Amino acid sequence: MDYVVVVLPYLLTIGLLVGAYFTGTSFKRNKLKQILQDEIETKHIALATFKSVPPDWNVESSRLVYGSIMVAADFFSSFLADLKSIFGGPVHIFEPLLDIARREAVLRMKREAMQQGFSVVINVRLETSEIGEGKNILGVEVISYGTAIKLGK
Amino acid sequence: MYLTNTETVPGKTIEAFFGIASGSSVRSKHMGSDFMASVQNMVGGELDAYTKLLDETRKQAIERMVQQAQSMGANAVVNVRFSTSNVAAGAAEIFAYGTAVRVR
Numbered sequence: 001m002d003y004v005v006v007v008l009p010y011l012l013t014i015g016l017l018v019g020a021y022f023t024g025t026s027f028k029r030n031k032l033k034q035i036l037q038d039e040i041e042t043k044h045i046a047l048a049t050f051k052s053v054p055p056d057w058n059v060e061s062s063r064l065v066y067g068s069i070m071v072a073a074d075f076f077s078s079f080l081a082d083l084k085s086i087f088g089g090p091v092h093i094f095e096p097l098l099d100i101a102r103r104e105a106v107l108r109m110k111r112e113a114m115q116q117g118f119s120v121v122i123n124v125r126l127e128t129s130e131i132g133e134g135k136n137i138l139g140v141e142v143i144s145y146g147t148a149i150k151l152g153k
Numbered sequence: 154m155y156l157t158n159t160e161t162v163p164g165k166t167i168e169a170f171f172g173i174a175s176g177s178s179v180r181s182k183h184m185g186s187d188f189m190a191s192v193q194n195m196v197g198g199e200l201d202a203y204t205k206l207l208d209e210t211r212k213q214a215i216e217r218m219v220q221q222a223q224s225m226g227a228n229a230v231v232n233v234r235f236s237t238s239n240v241a242a243g244a245a246e247i248f249a250y251g252t253a254v255r256v257r
Contacts, residue, residue: 016195024197031199052159059164064156064233068211070204072190074197097197104199123159129237131203131245138190139200141207141237141245147157 017076024074028096035103042110046120053122053149060152064145065121067108070131071101072139098140102126105144118148154219155229155256162229165256171225174253176217180210181244207245211235214249227253 053059073081077093084091105126113121124146132138155162193200214235222230233251240246 020195020197027196027198052161053163057163062155062157062159062163064158066211066235068204068208070200070207072194072197072200075195077197122163123157125158127235127237131207131237131239138194138203141203143211143235143237145158145233145235147159147163149163 017079020075024076028100031100035100035107038107042107042114045110045113047124048122049124051123058152060150062147062149065109065112065148066143066145067105067112068141068143069101069104070139070141071097073097101140101142105142109144109146113148118150120149120151121146122149123147156233157231158233160232162231162256167254168257169255171227171253173250174218174222174225174230175250176214176221177246177248178210178213179240179244179246180206210245210247214247218249218251222253225253227255229254229256
């Protein structure tokens with residue numbers, strides 16, 4: 001009976017890790033599928049990082065647009081990253097999540113521009129910030145913003 | 154009110170310049186959704202409650218910046234920037250700032 005008490009916490013942790021692996025991966029897989037679809041849907045909105053409008057453009061109107069998302073890593077990824085930090089080196093496990101977050105933030109910005117009939121977004125900026133403190137990091141917020149432009153004839 | 158993050162309002166000319174307009178807003182989520190967030194931290198994925206919270210906070214910061222610009226007599230804020238910082242665990246500050254100008 002005694003050994004059950006000793007083993008139980010380990011079993012729980014392993015269970016949580018396995019569960020987190022599946023939920024984390026399925027979120028990433030589903031979200032990526034949706035992002036690929038949405039990117040096709042919004043591909044007629046052009047994005048650029050230049051700071052001002054080229055002089056030969058005929059601008060009808062302009063407006064600030066933005067999109068944001070906050071994501072959290074799953075327990076499995078953060079556990080692996082903790083392990084990895086013992087040896088140092090690249091932590092590839094977070095890359096897909098951040099890639100998804102950035103693309104989704106950009107898509108939300110594009111959608112806002114699209115709804116109001118804009119065709120170009122210039123001076124696009126991406127910003128990432130941590131929400132939460134110390135060990136209690138809740139997640140990462142990604143915001144994408146830029147100036148949407150409607151071109152006249 | 155024109156808002157842009159470029160140096161001018163495209164297609165308009167700047168007539169007058171009033172200096173920096175800024176607005177900030179701090180918000181935190183109630184404990185219930187903080188608990189949900191820590192569950193979500195296990196599972197991974199988007200924290201919808203927080204995405205919404207930060208979005209509302211950003212809207213309010215922009216609104217305050219716009220109010221300040223209006224009181225200066227401006228009709229546009231150019232070169233708008235955002236910054237996000239943690240004030241305490243679970244509370245986030247969003248700061249929006251830009252240059253208040255009058256355009257024509």
